[in-house]
Amino acid sequence: MGVIVYKCINCGGPLAFKAESQNWTCDYCLSEFSEQEVKDFISNEQIKAEATTSEEVLHQQEVQDKEFADHAKGYTCKSCGAEIVTDDTTAATFCYYCHNPTIIPRRLEGEYRPEKVIPFKLNREKATEAFINWCKKKPLLPKSFTSASQLEKLSGIYVPFWLFDSDTQGQVDGEATRVRSYTRGDIRYTETKYYHVGREGKAIFRDLPADGSKKMDDELMSILEPYNYHDLKDFSMSYLSGYLAEKYDMDQNDVYGRVSNIIRNNMNTLLRQTIQGYSTVSIKNSNVQMKKVEATYVLLPVWMFSYQFKGKTYIFAMNGQTGKIAGRLPISIGRASSWFGMASAGMFAILAVGGLFLW
Secondary structure (H helix, E strand, C coil): CCCCCCECCCCCCEEEEECCCCEEEECCCCCEECHHHHHHHHCCCCCCCCCCCHHHHHHHHHHHHHHHHHHCEEEEECCCCCEEEECCCCCCCCCCCCCCCCEEEEECCHHHCCCEECCCCCCHHHHHHHHHHHHHCCCCCCHHHHCHHHHCCCEEEEEEEEEEEEEEEEEEEEEEEEEEEEEECCEEEEEEEEEEEEEEEEEEEEEEEEECCCCCCHHHHHHHCCCCHHHCEECCHHHHCCCEECCCCCCHHHHHHHHHHHHHHHHHHHHHCCCCCCCEEEEEEEEEEEEEEEEEEEEEEEEEEEEEECCEEEEEEEECCCCCEEECCCCCHHHHHHHHHHHHHHHHHHHHHCCCCCC
16 A cells, blocks of 8 residues: 655655654754645645635645555554554554554545644644653652653544534523521511522634544543644645654544533533522523534644553553653552552651650
């Protein structure tokens, strides 16, 4: 199967997207190319600088669609079933979920071509530094967690997301009370008044994200939010150079329930916050209707590191655009015992000095 390679215009060497400069560079002749230059190269410099006609725009889109359908490569892990998308500049030497090194290539279908992508802004060096600094604050981690061999498995991955837009209408009604207390003579009175309350409103939700991967931890991905969607760019395979990318295995209908719950909860909260001036408020009924719901398939950058410890897989993740960190970490029983022993010894010394230790 043919694979796509982005070659240097000057020397023919492979190009790789660099997060720090947001440009594409050649490691052989050190040439650097901008986004526009790479786009011109992808289209073989056939599109001229004059104003582009609608026919040419359609042709360019067809070329890009064919590029993705013909040349994107997919890998399926035999062990856990994770599906990874990459071009041939990426060495897919292990599965970032289960560390299984066995992969099977297969062709991808054009329907999995994303519409937009946020390119990486943080390179491997910055991601590694952030990961090490994060681990330094966790004294009970296994020593091997930040070893050089483990850090090599820190992977830049484009994670599939669906971004939802919705024009939403909501209505809530319920009961509210106002309570006041006063004294007349020697008697203390409490007066409670009951009210029926209701609110209606409209809200516009834009770019509400939901990851489209069954393997990804939804909670972990939500912690990495928010992304700055002003950085969204039209998708090009060139952004995958030097990175991995996973295709979605949950389409927009599969994640719609998750997104609709978020919209409903937020809409109810917005309406509830407008009911003020009462001692208590109890919402009895709510009705939320979503209209003009649209979903856009995008790839968002994540640095990921997976670690297997005592039969369990632990995942560290960092937002490849903002640097926000999330993860679940293993605890070394040996280091925990040692740490507890030192803490106990310190407490013993304090108590002994204070004359509080009892024999």
